Amino acid sequence: MGGSMALGAADPLVAPIPGAPVLEARDVAVGYGGVRAVDGVSLAIRPGEVVGIIGPNGAGKSSFLGALGGQVKRSRGQILLGSRDVSQLPPHDRARLGLVRTFQTTSEFARMTVFENLVTAAEGDSGASLKAVILHPGRTHLREQELAQRAFGIMERFEMTHTADLYGRELSGGQRRLVEIMRCLVRHPRVLLLDEPMVGVAPHLTGKLIDDLRAIAAEGLGILVVEHALEVVRRLCDRVVVMAFGKVIAAGEFEEVVADPQVQAAYLS
Amino acid sequence: MGAWSFYITTLLVYFVVDALSAFSLNLQFGYAGVVNFGFIVFQAAGAYVAAVVTLGPSGPASFQQYILGSHLPFPLDLLAATLAGALLSFVVGLFALRRMRRDYQAAVLLIVSLIALQVVSADVPLFNGSNGLTGVTWPFGQLFGATATGSPYLYLGYAAVIGVLVCLGVIWLSRSPWGRSLRAMRDHEDAASAMGLNITSLRLQVFVLGGAIAGLSGGLLVEYIGAWSPGAWGYAETFVIFTAIFVGGVGNYRGVLVGTLLVPIIFLEIPRFLPAIGYPGLTDSLEWVVVGLAWMLCLLFRPRGIIPERRLKAARPASPLETAPAEGSA
Incomplete structure (x- = not known):
């Protein structure tokens, strides 16, 4: 596989550099009118690392994720994917370079089957363009077969093959979360941004999802996850960043961060 | 040819033209979620261009005034109509489809439709004002030594072949990966964009393609009926096509x-x-009531239409499944 679908690999600037961050945010700020939702947040994620962001409601966590993904406009700061500055790129170009995300409110394609949800994630490349579809039907057919194989491989991994032909709107909340994550993986991501991925996921599946995400990270992905459930953060994340009032107030390993008096005061008490 | 067979043939030509319109609008709205309330303008533009490129040049002494007059041979007349629809859609799409909410886009397109009607009616040297154009002939008919009204069967066959080919093309594109991208954009724009789809470009592509088909259908219609009048292309006609899609089944x-x-x-x-009942024109007005009622009843009792969008089942791959989802980034 790979070829036209492994888009991130095609850009030498986003190729992994040993030891260097796969994603770096430098002094990122987001403002809504007079409100500073994110105020100078810097953060780096290395390949294989899972970083968690916690903090009270309104701390700016989702806005920060939006700024990284390109859905929310930055007022200042820089975002680097590998050594490439993606700050000015629209969301679809960031995704094509390997920076993909899920949303706080589930964002499955409701009137498409789970299988279609997955394969659509690969449509951003030139193989699905109007030109390619009209001029190269043979290549399109081959590409479809490759994609189907990949999509079923990912569904198998998440034990979701039985839902392949169900519409997005027919799934449970937890299944919708899984579809979002599986959809991201179809894109061969370098960095995965997850906004509250465990909301709606049944408790007995949470442990499995944590294991799956850790296994995926171990394959070289950087994962940044916004999550409220501290037990999930403890088990899933290598490092934790605590945000409050748009700023980072603490960062480090889970145990030391939750013991920090400032974090206790702002979030945990 | 008897009156009845002429009437039935005319209805069938209308059916071909309306089917082309409905397929085009379904691609835009049913697949891509673009609420094109200005659809009729692009059909009217195609019809106008098909008319003037067959009418010949208009001089100061001509009984009707228009621009772009010429004598294009078959099949360049319909090609010109198609290009007119595409070009106008591209220009309108550049400002109407900017990144804003879909209901705002729909409002802008409706306003474009209203303004277009006013401009065409008011500016006589440009499009002959509200009188419209008459005497439009059918280049293909001349080729066979027959006028449009003299050979409706031939015209119906000609329109049907074009209609079937274009409709099959639309179906094929809808089922392609490109069509799948359109449905993803329809269902969740932000997520589609976060997966690498260029929403602005996709929306403009489907808008221009739909506009081209609208222009073609307009050309086919005007060459059959032989006349073009701005009054016949009001915004309400767009809603007839929308009603057809909703009643039948969006997507x-x-x-x-x-x-x-x-x-x-x-x-x-x-x-x-x-x-005839009541005062003259009451029946015509009631027709619009019937269209409106059909749409409302459909939304209330069968919101997905008579034949709803079909679930496309996935073909399971035969070869062993790949299990490493992130090998490209390792």
């Missing part, structure tokens, strides 16, 4: 065909045979 082309047969053909033609 399902069989449904769209059924809706096309029901709404613009049966609902709007049957009242012609009913005895």
Whole structure:
């Protein structure tokens, strides 16, 4: 596989550099009118690392994720994917370079089957363009077969093959979360941004999802996850960043961060 | 040719034109979620261009005034109509489809439709004002030594071949990966964009393609009826096509065909045979009531239409499944 679908690999600037961050945010700020939702947040994620962001409601966590993904406009700061500055790129170009995300409110394609949800994630490349579809039907057919194989491989991994032909709107909340994550993986991501991925996921599946995400990270992905459930953060994340009032107030390993008096005061008490 | 067979043939030509419109609008709205309330403008533009490129140049002494007059041979007349629809869609799409909410886009397109009607009616040297154009002939008919009204069967065959080919093309594109991208954009724009789809470009592509088909259908119609009048291309005509799609089934082309047969053909033609009631024009007005009621009843009792969008089942791959989802980034 790979070829036209492994888009991130095609850009030498986003190729992994040993030891260097796969994603770096430098002094990122987001403002809504007079409100500073994110105020100078810097953060780096290395390949294989899972970083968690916690903090009270309104701390700016989702806005920060939006700024990284390109859905929310930055007022200042820089975002680097590998050594490439993606700050000015629209969301679809960031995704094509390997920076993909899920949303706080589930964002499955409701009137498409789970299988279609997955394969659509690969449509951003030139193989699905109007030109390619009209001029190269043979290549399109081959590409479809490759994609189907990949999509079923990912569904198998998440034990979701039985839902392949169900519409997005027919799934449970937890299944919708899984579809979002599986959809991201179809894109061969370098960095995965997850906004509250465990909301709606049944408790007995949470442990499995944590294991799956850790296994995926171990394959070289950087994962940044916004999550409220501290037990999930403890088990899933290598490092934790605590945000409050748009700023980072603490960062480090889970145990030391939750013991920090400032974090206790702002979030945990 | 008897009056009845002429009437039936005319209805069938209308059906081909309406089916092309409905397929085009279904691709834009049913697949891509673009609420094109200005659809009729692009059809009218194609019809106008098909008319003037066959009428010949207009001089100061001509009984009708228009621009772009010429004598294009078959099939360049329809090609010109198609290009006109595409070009106008591209220009309108550049400002109407900017990144804003879909209901705002729909409002802008409706306003474009209203402004276009006013401009065309008011500016006589440009499009002959509200009188419109008459005497439009059919280049293909001249080729065979027959006029449009003299050979309706031939014209119906010609329109049907074009209609079937274009509709099959639309179905093929809808089922392609490109069509799948359109549905993803329709269902969740932010997520589609976060997966690498260029929403602005996709939306403009489907808008221009739909505009081209609208222009073609307009050209086919005007060369059959031989006249073009701005009054016949009001914004309400767009809603007839929307009603056809909703009644038949948004996103399902069989449904769209059924809706096309029901709404613009049966609902709007049957009242012609009913005895006149009330004051003159009341029956015509009631036709619009029927169209509106059909849409409302459909939304209330069968919101997905007579034949709903079909679930496309995935073909399971035969070879062993790949299990490492992130090998490209390792």
